[in-house]
Structure formats: C-alpha cells, structure tokens
Amino acid sequence: MNEEARIASLRAEFPVLESCVYLNSNSTGALPRGVEQVLGRYWETMRTWRDDAWGGWLDELDGYLRALSEFLGAPTGTVVTDTNLTTLLGRLATCFDFGGERNRVVTTDREFPTVPFLWQGFARYGADRVVVDFDTDAVVSAIDERSLLVCVAHGSYTTGAVLDLERIVAQAHRMGALVIADTFQTVGVVPLNLRALEIDFVLGGAGKWLCGAHTAFLYAREDLLPTLRPAATGWFAGRDPLTFRPAEDWAPDARRLAGGTPIPLTAMMSRVGLDLLAEIGVSVIRAHSLRCTERIMARAVDAGIPVRTPYPTDQRGGVVCLHFPGDEMVKKRLAERGMVCSWREGLRVAPHIYNTIDEMDAFMDALIAERKALRG
Numbered sequence: 001m002n003e004e005a006r007i008a009s010l011r012a013e014f015p016v017l018e019s020c021v022y023l024n025s026n027s028t029g030a031l032p033r034g035v036e037q038v039l040g041r042y043w044e045t046m047r048t049w050r051d052d053a054w055g056g057w058l059d060e061l062d063g064y065l066r067a068l069s070e071f072l073g074a075p076t077g078t079v080v081t082d083t084n085l086t087t088l089l090g091r092l093a094t095c096f097d098f099g100g101e102r103n104r105v106v107t108t109d110r111e112f113p114t115v116p117f118l119w120q121g122f123a124r125y126g127a128d129r130v131v132v133d134f135d136t137d138a139v140v141s142a143i144d145e146r147s148l149l150v151c152v153a154h155g156s157y158t159t160g161a162v163l164d165l166e167r168i169v170a171q172a173h174r175m176g177a178l179v180i181a182d183t184f185q186t187v188g189v190v191p192l193n194l195r196a197l198e199i200d201f202v203l204g205g206a207g208k209w210l211c212g213a214h215t216a217f218l219y220a221r222e223d224l225l226p227t228l229r230p231a232a233t234g235w236f237a238g239r240d241p242l243t244f245r246p247a248e249d250w251a252p253d254a255r256r257l258a259g260g261t262p263i264p265l266t267a268m269m270s271r272v273g274l275d276l277l278a279e280i281g282v283s284v285i286r287a288h289s290l291r292c293t294e295r296i297m298a299r300a301v302d303a304g305i306p307v308r309t310p311y312p313t314d315q316r317g318g319v320v321c322l323h324f325p326g327d328e329m330v331k332k333r334l335a336e337r338g339m340v341c342s343w344r345e346g347l348r349v350a351p352h353i354y355n356t357i358d359e360m361d362a363f364m365d366a367l368i369a370e371r372k373a374l375r376g
Helices: 003-011 034-047 053-072 085-093 114-125 136-142 165-175 222-227 264-280 282-302 327-336 357-375
Strands: 079-082 104-108 128-132 147-153 178-182 201-205 216-220 320-322 347-349
Touching: 003 264, 003 282, 034 053, 034 264, 053 079, 053 216, 053 264, 079 085, 085 114, 085 178, 085 201, 085 216, 104 114, 104 136, 114 128, 114 147, 128 136, 136 147, 136 165, 147 165, 165 178, 216 222, 264 282, 282 320, 282 357, 327 347, 327 357
Parallel strands: 104 128, 104 147, 147 178, 178 201
Antiparallel strands: 079 216, 201 216, 320 347
C-alpha cells in the first residue's frame, strides 16, 4: 500500500472528519473510532464489577507504557503517566534542592501557563526563575554554572516555533544542569528519539498529536532514576504497592514518579491512536505535516496574511500561526463553516496525518473569504 492509500485508509478511522475539516490537533487531537470499543469494554467491566478487574487494567496500563516508550525511542521502565503535565512537572520539581548557589531554572517567555506559575510557586523553596526569549541562542546563553534546571517547551503553543533541544542539552550538560522539555506541542508530529538525544526529562501527553485522551507522560533518563526521590508522591510510587503495606522505598523504575491510584481508562483510550500512528511511523507523519503546513503558509503569503511561524522546517513544528486584525472572529466564523482550528494570540492551523492537501486549500479559501468579509 502506497503512502496516499495508507493515509486514505487512516482517515476512515477518525469519525470527526465526516462532519468537518479538522485542523485542531495542537489543541485537541481527533480520537479514532476504536476508542468506542474501549469505552464499551470499560463500562461492561464497571457494570459487572469485581476487584480482580484491576489486574487486567494494570496490564493494559503497562502495555501502553511499553508502546509509548517504543514510540519515543525510550528504554522500557523510563516512562510514567498521570492525569496531566502539571501534576508530573510539579512532582518532578520536588526531587530537587533549590537551597544552594545552583538554584536557577532557565525557562522562556513562550511557555504554557503551567510552567511559569509552577516555578513561581517553587520560589518559596529557593528556585530562581530566569526567563529568556523563546529562542535557542537565548536559552543556550542563559545556561551557566548557577543553572540547576532548564525547563523549556520544545514547541511554542503561540507561534509554532521549535527549539533545538540537541544544542540546549549539550550546553546544559557542559554546565552541569539538567533539561526538562515540554513536548506536548510536538510529540507525535515531530520525530523524537529520547535515547539518542540524551535528554534528562521529557513531558508530553496524548491529548493532541498522539490522537489520545487526557493522559500525560514523563520520561526520565535511566541513569538518573535512582537519584530521584519526589516529596509530592503517592502509594503507587512505592516499591511494592500491591502489597498494600506502607512503602519503605521508591520503585526502582519510572514508577517512582507516579502518584496515587492510577486512572487506566485514559491510557486504554490513548493506546488506540498511538498504535495507528506507530504503524504509519513518525517520519512519514512529519513529511506529510510539512507538506500541509507549507501549503498553508504559501497560501497565506499569497493572500498577504502575516505568518508568525518560522519558515525553515527545522525551526517549526506541526502548526502554522496566523495573526491579523479580527483573527479570533474569523476563527469562530470558520467553525460555523465546518473548518475547525484554534485561537491563542492568533489563529492556529494544525493539520495531521489524516488531513489532505485539498483540505488545506479548502480551509484557506474559506479563511481568505471570511477575512475579506470582515474587512468589508
């Protein structure tokens, strides 16, 4: 089966495409129809409840973690999930001591609101937040011998730009600092091989480009795991939680960064989309994404619409951000026409592997028409 046929076959797995042109994966990813079977199976389990259901659920959770680790190029046992990125980042932050001279956390001015708010809270424990422009050179220049952590988004949710994690990791390690990358806006559309990157910590989630539900993940470099002792923890992070006795030590693998009772349903739902994407391959997804976003950018330039997203392919992820007077109203009008995107300080267009070039043109035709109508 050639690539076009594979994409056409994949489109049939996403019911939302039957009712609209869906270009919103950087906000909420489309769910495949196989999730309906997961929900039915889950309800049947709840309807006929027995405690031994937990055995099967935990097996499914472990299966999702193994599949996710393989997708990320991460060793088994280095990834843990929880309800959201905020929870995982906060728990990870409690592993560090900010009381010494090396207490700086380098971050950028284009982080999702979780990041500045969380590090603002950790200032009470001595964390000194250093904020720089969302620019690789600026981040690299800010990392010095006082830096403990570098906590940056791989991709900006407002511009679609991406940072060069390889350069940032190299500089951080030269200075003795550790890197925490938020990949929520890139994982699933931009290739990531965490083992090759030698990055310390990576956060992300299934609810956008991974075509999953509301579950987040945290990857921790294997050799760092024994050093991590989170203060904000829960019973499932213990070495032998299913004995139901007080924990005497943390789990030896990434589960030491878990919290309380896990929620298996979202992982079960997210496994469906992950398997579909893994079968296609992230390199194919990236190539198709670039073709789609290039068409959006070219049409925008021809129409005189300002593009906030960098043009070089190594400097942008899977979203194109357009900014013009009335863009938020145009986004609403597009939704009424069945053209679904999002708005965050600009209009964000996020095609995925299941979208077509024809849809890019249809979307831009509609956008240009609505912008013209708004301007009178």
